[in-house]
Amino acid sequence: MQWIQQNLPYFLAGISVGGQYALIAIGYTMVYGILRLINFAHGDIFMCAGLMLVYLSASLPFYVSIPLVLLLTVLLGFTVERVAYKPLRKAPRMSVMISAIGVSYLLQNVALYVTGGLSKQYPAIPWLSDTVTVFGALTKRVTIITPFLTIILIVLLVLLINHTNVGMAMRAVSKDFETSLLMGIKIDNVISVTFIIGSFLAGVGSLLFFSNYTGVTPTVGAMPGLKAFVAAVFGGIGSVPGAVIGAFIIGICENIIKAMGWTTFSDAFTFALLILILIFRPTGLFGEKVTDKV
Amino acid sequence: MKKVLTLLLVAVMLLGLCACGGNSNNPTPANPDPGTEATDTIKIGIFQPASGDNGAPGKQETLGSQYANVVQPTVEINGKTYNVELVIVDNESSNDKAVSAAQTLVSQDVSVVLGSYGSGVSIAGSDVFGAAGIPCIGVSCTNPQVTLGNDFYFRVCFLDPFQGTVLANLAVDQYKAQKAYVLTKLGDDYSVGVGNYFKNAFEKLGGECIVETFQEGNSDFTSYITKAKNEGCQICVAPISVEAAALFLEQAATQDIGMPILAGDTFDSNVIAGVGKGKNLDIYCSTFYVEGGNPEFDSNFKAWMESDATALANNGGNTTIAACSVLGYDAYFVALEAMKKAGAFDKDSIKAALPDVEYDGVTGHIAFDENGDAIRDSAFVKHLNTETGEYELFGIQQVK
Numbered sequence: 001m002q003w004i005q006q007n008l009p010y011f012l013a014g015i016s017v018g019g020q021y022a023l024i025a026i027g028y029t030m031v032y033g034i035l036r037l038i039n040f041a042h043g044d045i046f047m048c049a050g051l052m053l054v055y056l057s058a059s060l061p062f063y064v065s066i067p068l069v070l071l072l073t074v075l076l077g078f079t080v081e082r083v084a085y086k087p088l089r090k091a092p093r094m095s096v097m098i099s100a101i102g103v104s105y106l107l108q109n110v111a112l113y114v115t116g117g118l119s120k121q122y123p124a125i126p127w128l129s130d131t132v133t134v135f136g137a138l139t140k141r142v143t144i145i146t147p148f149l150t151i152i153l154i155v156l157l158v159l160l161i162n163h164t165n166v167g168m169a170m171r172a173v174s175k176d177f178e179t180s181l182l183m184g185i186k187i188d189n190v191i192s193v194t195f196i197i198g199s200f201l202a203g204v205g206s207l208l209f210f211s212n213y214t215g216v217t218p219t220v221g222a223m224p225g226l227k228a229f230v231a232a233v234f235g236g237i238g239s240v241p242g243a244v245i246g247a248f249i250i251g252i253c254e255n256i257i258k259a260m261g262w263t264t265f266s267d268a269f270t271f272a273l274l275i276l277i278l279i280f281r282p283t284g285l286f287g288e289k290v291t292d293k294v
Numbered sequence: 295m296k297k298v299l300t301l302l303l304v305a306v307m308l309l310g311l312c313a314c315g316g317n318s319n320n321p322t323p324a325n326p327d328p329g330t331e332a333t334d335t336i337k338i339g340i341f342q343p344a345s346g347d348n349g350a351p352g353k354q355e356t357l358g359s360q361y362a363n364v365v366q367p368t369v370e371i372n373g374k375t376y377n378v379e380l381v382i383v384d385n386e387s388s389n390d391k392a393v394s395a396a397q398t399l400v401s402q403d404v405s406v407v408l409g410s411y412g413s414g415v416s417i418a419g420s421d422v423f424g425a426a427g428i429p430c431i432g433v434s435c436t437n438p439q440v441t442l443g444n445d446f447y448f449r450v451c452f453l454d455p456f457q458g459t460v461l462a463n464l465a466v467d468q469y470k471a472q473k474a475y476v477l478t479k480l481g482d483d484y485s486v487g488v489g490n491y492f493k494n495a496f497e498k499l500g501g502e503c504i505v506e507t508f509q510e511g512n513s514d515f516t517s518y519i520t521k522a523k524n525e526g527c528q529i530c531v532a533p534i535s536v537e538a539a540a541l542f543l544e545q546a547a548t549q550d551i552g553m554p555i556l557a558g559d560t561f562d563s564n565v566i567a568g569v570g571k572g573k574n575l576d577i578y579c580s581t582f583y584v585e586g587g588n589p590e591f592d593s594n595f596k597a598w599m600e601s602d603a604t605a606l607a608n609n610g611g612n613t614t615i616a617a618c619s620v621l622g623y624d625a626y627f628v629a630l631e632a633m634k635k636a637g638a639f640d641k642d643s644i645k646a647a648l649p650d651v652e653y654d655g656v657t658g659h660i661a662f663d664e665n666g667d668a669i670r671d672s673a674f675v676k677h678l679n680t681e682t683g684e685y686e687l688f689g690i691q692q693v694k
Contacts, residue, residue: 006524009549013516116607117345117386118353119537121569131548138549139516213513215541218345223511258517263506264480 005136010259011252012139016212018251019146023205024228025235025243026157027198033174033238034194036093040100041080043225044107045199049073049206050122050216051111057123066125070203077199078192086188111218119217122210129211142211147248149208153201154244161240166193174238223267230274236287245285335377336369336639338629339399339428341409341419346387347535350565351618352411353608355433356382358622359408360605361598369630372637378630385410387535389418396422404428405639406632408625411618412535413437413454413483420444429632429645433625434559434582434618437483441666448648448666450625450655451582452673454484457558458491460580460673460691461531465556466499471529475522475553476505477515477542479534488533488558508538515542519549533558540569547573554578562676562685564614571683580673582617583657584687591656595619614684617657617674624655 024046031039052072056065084103088096128142161167169190172180181187209224210216228243231250235242250270257266277284340359343352359380368375381402385395392410396419399407407423407430410416416435423430424446432440432449436457441447465471474496478489486507493503504525506518519542522530530553532542539561546555554576561579570577585592596613599605606613628651633639636647652661663669677688 006520009520010517013514013520017514112345116353117343117349117384119350119540119565121540131550140548209513212545213541214544215513215537217537219511220513223513255514255517259521261506261521263508263518267509267512 007259008135008137009139010255012134012137012143014252014255015248016139016143016146016208016251017255018248019150020205020209020212021224021228021231021251022150022244022247023153023201023208024224025231025247026154026240027202028229029232029235029237029240029243030170030194030198032232034170034191035085035096037085037096037100038229039198040097040225041084041103041107042198042202043221043228044104044111045073045077045080045221046202046206046209046225047111047216047218047221048076048107049203050210050220051115051120053207053210054120054122054216062123062125066207069207070200073203073206074196074199077195077202081192081195086191108218108221115216115218117218119215122214122216124214125207125211128207140212142208146208149204150244153204154240157197157201158240160197166190170194227270230270233274234277234284236284239284239286242284242286334374335379336633337379337381337402337404338363338626339402339404339407339409340380340382341385341392341396341399341407341416341430342382342411342433343387343415344382344384347537348387348412348415348560350536350610351434351560351563351616352384352387354563354610354616355409355411355618355622357599357605357608358619358624359433359626361595361619362623362626364598365594366627366630369633369639371633371639376639385415385419387412387415389414392416392418393422395419399423400426400428405641406431406629406644408622408629409433410435413440413487414481416440416447417483420447423447426641427645428641429648431625431629431648433621435484436559437487438665438667439483445666446645448628448662448668450628450657450660450668451559451621452670453667454487454558455491456670457533457580457673458488458493459495460675461488461492461533461556461558462495462499462501464578464580464675464691465496465529465531466501469529469554471501473502473504473525473527473529475525475527475530476503477518477522477530477532477534478505478507479538480507480509482535484558484560485533485535489531492531492533512538513541515545516549518542519546519551522551522553523549527553529553530555531557533560536560536563536565539566543569543573543575543577547575550574559617562617564610564612564616567614567678567683567685568610570678570680573680575678575680577678577680578675578688579678579685580675580691582674583615583620584617584674584676584685585615586687588656591620591623595623620656624653624657624660627655628653628660 027042053069084099130141132141169185173190231247232243235246254266257269340356342356343349363380381404383395383398385392392415411434413435417439430447434451436454438453476489479485557579559581562581599613631653632644632647632651636643660668672690672692675688675691676685679686
């Protein structure tokens with residue numbers, strides 16, 4: 001009992017962080033699956049969602065501001081795709097990637113301008129931000145909710161991909177871009193839906209993340225974004241369940257390493273893992289086996 | 295259509311180039327030789343972070359210098375009155391951005407530089423200032439490396455070894471602590487510095503330390519707090535930046551850390567006070583100045599902030615006086631004092647005059663030792679009243 005009480009906080013933190021990485025990682029993995037593009041701006045969309053709630057909740061009650069933030073985040077993701085990626089659809093993949101990096105810096109600097117560079121305190125969402133006791137370990141309620149909410153959202157997403165027309169179109173596009181175009185699938189719409197889902201999940205992720213870690217700065221999306229990207233690669237980029245499992249593994253391992261006292265190396269671990277995966281299993285845990293044409 | 299657009303773009307770019315050319319041409323005839331009759335404006339560079347980890351306190355420190363500039367916008371040298379102009383740059387709290395910010399100041403031809411908040415950026419910028427021969431007055435950069443071996447770098451605040459020792463004495467005197475948990479940020483010269491000096495002093499006093507570090511961009515402190523509790527530490531020392539501290543304190547309250555938290559001058563910020571308000575936390579910090587030390591200065595400074603909306607926003611929306619603002623104010627006057635003593639305002643004369651400058655500032659008497667560090671022997675210790683969300687004077691800690 002004593003042992004559980006002492007070590008449970010590490011696991012709770014790991015699962016909660018893992019859930020947040022998972023929600024971001026899905027955005028990476030879905031876009032990659034369809035466009036073969038690593039959307040570097042994804043972490044910054046996550047940051048913008050956090051910032052929007054800070055400003056909106058100052059004047060609106062939560063039951064209005066939270067849905068509004070999710071809506072605006074979706075709109076932002078959609079706009080980014082239409083403005084920065086769609087015109088480059090026929091351009092070499094590298095151009096799109098550079099465009100993504102450009103969007104990432106643009107969002108960060110707009111945030112820098114709006115906030116004046118200062119950290120904004122995330123509002124405490126009632127109920128979600130309350131402190132609860134689990135087997136004698138103290139934590140916020142959001143920590144407990146995160147993994148369950150993540151899993152529910154992912155089950156819904158997998159159902160959507162496997163059992164709806166849009167999902168079928170998505171799978172078709174990710175298998176073969178040109179053939180699906182010939183078969184009459186409206187590719188632009190499918191891609192927009194992908195970005196909308198990814199941004200929505202990033203918005204939900206930002207709610208969970210910032211309720212726990214309450215400072216929003218312009219660069220706050222960078223680190224979770226990078227780690228979610230590692231998680232997506234670890235699980236096999238392009239695979240939704242892979243990204244989720246990868247995210248949980250990374251979140252938990254990081255915190256176990258911190259528990260063992262090697263705090264200095266917790267980030268190094270994540271990126272060393274990335275290198276090892278790329279060497280020994282380039283397609284990740286659940287990645288497609290077929291060699292890509294890249 | 296496309297051709298028209300392209301042409302338009304090219305035209306805009308050319309216009310931009312012309313503007314650049316015009317700008318860079320203008321200053322050349324204006325100041326052929328600083329220190330002669332040609333100019334009657336003296337430029338003082340403000341090298342401070344306005345964004346990034348130390349953005350909030352950096353702005354407050356700048357505010358102190360700006361206020362000083364409002365109070366005393368001119369300086370009389372050899373019977374002639376000169377205007378003093380502040381050139382403010384943002385070093386973004388980042389060691390690599392600091393270099394280019396420093397270069398901006400050099401190219402603006404400032405006579406003396408004030409700053410920075412944060413030792414890391416001061417050290418990063420010092421090479422550029424050194425090469426250009428511009429004297430610097432550090433405001434609240436407390437790491438010894440800033441002035442060590444740099445004959446052009448001076449500072450008006452106390453040092454980290456001193457600050458670490460103050461905290462260790464406080465921990466032992468006040469709490470009879472045997473075991474301390476020290477949390478520092480990797481790659482932050484201030485944080486690691488104070489942490490190490492605390493450890494040395496605390497172990498000398500018979501205590502035991504557990505030192506852990508976190509990295510830039512870390513936002514989960516749960517594991518660190520759990521560790522501190524599991525190891526049975528009686529006191530937590532967290533000399534970390536305001537940004538990280540806000541996250542750390544929030545989680546410390548959630549996890550019910552159950553031990554006093556000690557920190558250095560970074561915690562003396564209304565951001566921290568705001569986070570701590572209404573939470574079950576016991577926070578102490580060592581600092582340079584406590585409100586009430588000079589009531590006349592306090593009330594004038596507050597009145598100025600209330601009259602200026604931007605200033606009020608930069609101070610975090612209220613008129614609580616941060617110690618670093620007061621130091622920024624003193625540093626400005628030390629610079630003017632040096633100009634008067636030198637009888638000139640070119641950088642070489644100021645540099646030569648600075649070691650002998652003595653000035654009675656709001657934070658106390660300022661004189662420099664052979665390293666260019668201010669000679670100080672006591673620090674104010676403040677305690678956060680979590681009911682009102684304001685810092686209160688706890689005591690003045692002398693170093694043994």
